Amino acid sequence: MKPIDLKAFDFTAPAPLEIADLTTLDEADKNQLLMAGVDVSAEAVSGTYMHMNHGAVHCKSRQKGVEILDIKTAMDKYDGLKEYYWKLIDPDKDEFTRAAADNLHGGYFIRTEKGAKVTEPVQSCLFIKGDNIGQSVHNIIVVEEDSELHIITGCSAAHESKGSAHMGISEFYVKKNAKLTFTMIHNWAENTVVRPRSAGVVEEGGVLLNNYVLLKPVSDLQMYPTITLAGKGAVARFNSVMVAPEGSHVDTGNRIILAAPETRGETIARTITTGGTIIARGHIAGNAVPARGHLECKGLILGGGVIHAIPELEATVDGVELSHEAAVGKIAQEEIEYLMARGLDQEEATSTIVRGFLNVDIMGLPAKLQKVIDDTIKECEKDMF
Amino acid sequence: MLSIENLHVTIGEREVLKGINLEIKENETFILFGPNGSGKTTLLMTLMGFGNYTITDGRIMFRGHDITHATIYERARLGIGMSFQRPPTIHGLKLRQMVQMAAQGREIDVDALAKRVNMTDFLERDVNAGFSGGEIKRSELLQLMAQQPHMVLFDEPESGVDLENMKLIGNTVRELLGGECGMTIERSLRMAKCSRNVAGLIITHTGYILEYINADRGQVMYEGKLCCESNPRDILDHISRFGYQECLRCLA
Incomplete structure (x- = not known):
């Protein structure tokens, strides 16, 4: 990516007026x-x-x-x-x-x-x-x-x-x-x-x-937000869903620091590129015991693009439990065929798997927002297959 | 219902099915025996239309349609339903949604169906994620109940199933093969008998499933060919006493 020149942007124009409604x-x-x-x-x-x-x-x-x-x-x-x-x-x-x-x-x-x-x-x-x-x-x-x-x-x-x-x-x-x-x-x-x-x-x-x-x-x-679990029993969980079309350059991830006993950190990232670049980072540091952390990063390349997964685990004391799971690939033909055997055509099967993969449901969002997100995913599917 | 003529199938370079002829009529259940690697699963997968199985010769007719080169979903929509032996896990897809999709727009009572195969607690779980052998079988049956196929393909209903589950699975397979309409939303005595004609093709090694269903005919698959047509119980009895080798003799 070319460097960002902040001077090219106007930071000083007057603020807009209040919009009451x-x-x-x-x-x-x-x-x-x-x-x-x-x-x-x-x-x-x-x-x-x-x-x-x-x-x-x-x-x-x-x-x-x-x-x-x-x-x-x-x-x-x-x-x-x-x-x-x-x-x-x-x-x-x-x-x-x-x-x-x-x-x-x-x-x-x-x-x-x-x-x-x-x-x-x-x-x-x-x-x-x-x-x-x-x-x-x-x-x-x-x-x-x-x-x-x-x-x-x-x-x-x-x-x-x-x-x-x-x-x-x-x-x-x-x-x-x-x-x-x-x-x-x-x-x-x-x-x-x-x-x-x-x-x-x-x-x-x-x-x-x-x-x-x-x-x-x-x-x-x-x-690259950093969350410190500073007190006993604190928990942090990150769920990320990212789709990068051609022209998008996305470098994201998060860091969780397990700084107190009985803390738990979890990072789950689902990424799809349809031509863009995604750098999916993650870092869990375990500095206290007992503490557990899990990093999961899964990516699909659907029509070009780059996914670069960089999971990092850093344990500094005995007894910390950290794990990670990263996979970048394609939609398994076996899964498509399974759904087709239940009567879904190729496109329906593929989009069902993609939506399952992105798994926005896990976030427990309000119904209206969930619907907007589902519709947006449907819209981006046209770039995927 | 199903008619297979001179079917030759290769996987990669290797010919696995070497000229299969088989006819299964309406309301008939056909049992397929045979040693491991003889081509039984290949036949089922070919009938369902999976990509790795290349038909080099022959023809498959199903309910009056030539499906030799039909897609998987065209076959499914025509009424072929398969119970998978090792189905893949679909992450993020709940069993409830899967069952609903299998119904192909028909109105079904997912909860009532799930209750019948003791799968209520699995409806909100990802399809096949961490399911045991018996749970996979029940999940597959639940999907088939929603699908209401005309032809049930079942690869080893007994594998990985305990005795108590075997009974439930056996009875459910019988109901599926009976075309019972209780699977749909209304269930009453009047509806209990249904006009839907269903046929079955079942692979079994142990024959436990025969305790629960009316199987009319059976045959042994041996090195890509079918032989020894007889009553399934007689075939099973024969195999358990003499092994599959004896089959070569009837082939000759």
Whole structure:
């Protein structure tokens, strides 16, 4: 990939005005957002945050127990968020963190109350519309002790754009016995360059379930979130589903650090290339006992492209149990024939196997979102066979 | 129902079936015996239409259609249903969905069918993932019950099955072969007898399945040819006493 020249992008244009009612967005934008998991009608959600280009345009909490603020507002309100802001990520890590630190456009601050079980998901959206926009956001999620929260983040770029860049810093704090489900859906454009930088820490008895879905083209995406299981019994699980068509360069993975006894980390990645390049990384470090980690990366090459799986296990103490399983290949003829023997034609059989392979069901997403994802998978199947 | 004429089949370079002639009529169950490697499974796989089996000569007619070169799904849709001996695991596909798909758009009560073969707890599991021998058989039967085939191909219904499961499997195979309509959504006495004609082709080594079904005819496959047509029980008795070698004599 050619290096990204951040100077080519505009990070300084004024922020857009508030959009009080997201249903007033035009149909093309709404559709683009829906594909990124954001339902502007905001049914069955506990709150919505939307960020467009260089500023927040909508921020609303509809349920008690969860606070949703634009990060700038939150910094004013909570004395600069000293406990959380840039605590897990070094702003000098690379030019992208630097750009995000220098040009804070917004982002969300979402925090639960202690003990609050927030049943409906919070949806958030980071949207880019316009030419050569450079967007940098900083998100902070704090799930307080004994509380539960599901956040769906959709990231999207309008299609007519001549190009855009997204830098996103995310810091996750899952406190004692809290549970965060974080689902991120990327629906960028063919010419978007994307550099999220994320890290999280899970305290004793906490659970972080991270889902990632990328089914649409993107120019160049690279991310490698790191989660530290810092407290006894903490659990992290990453499920990723990625499809890279021709022109997409996707370099993703995640790192789980088992830093306390009785922690468990699991990474499951399903990748398909239909002409693009996917570098699927994974790293589990076991630094305490007992601790268990499993990495699973499976890829299908359907019509050209490259899949490069790089699973890493790093154990530093006696008694740690780490394993990995990686496979890159094609759809087994035997499986297709089995389904055909039940009356499915070749195409139905193949697409059934592909959908099973991607196995989005495992994420337990809301029905409406699941349907959008199923439809999107169906749409990308035309590139597969 | 099924008529096979002078069927020659090769796998790779090797000719495995060397001129098979076989006719199976409606409501008839045909039992296939034979030593390992004689070509029995090849015959079943060829009838289902699998890719690795090349027909070099001969013809297969099924319900009035020449299916010699038909695709697997065309055969399935015409009514050939096969119970696989070692089916692959389909990750991410639940058994419930698989059964629903096998019904080909007919309305079925998946839960009721699953209950009959004791597979209720497996409906939400990935197809064949970690299934034991008996569970695979029951899962295959469940799919066939949904499929309602006119011709049941069954490769060794006994293999890997304990005695209690054998009874369940045997009885279910009998019901399948009886074309019983209780497999569909309504089940009442009036419906219990169905007009659907079903035939069967079953491979067995042990003959346990014969305890449960009415098998009319049988034959021994030996080195790619069929021989010794007789009542299946007599064939079994003969094989257990004299072995397969004796078969060569009737071939001659």
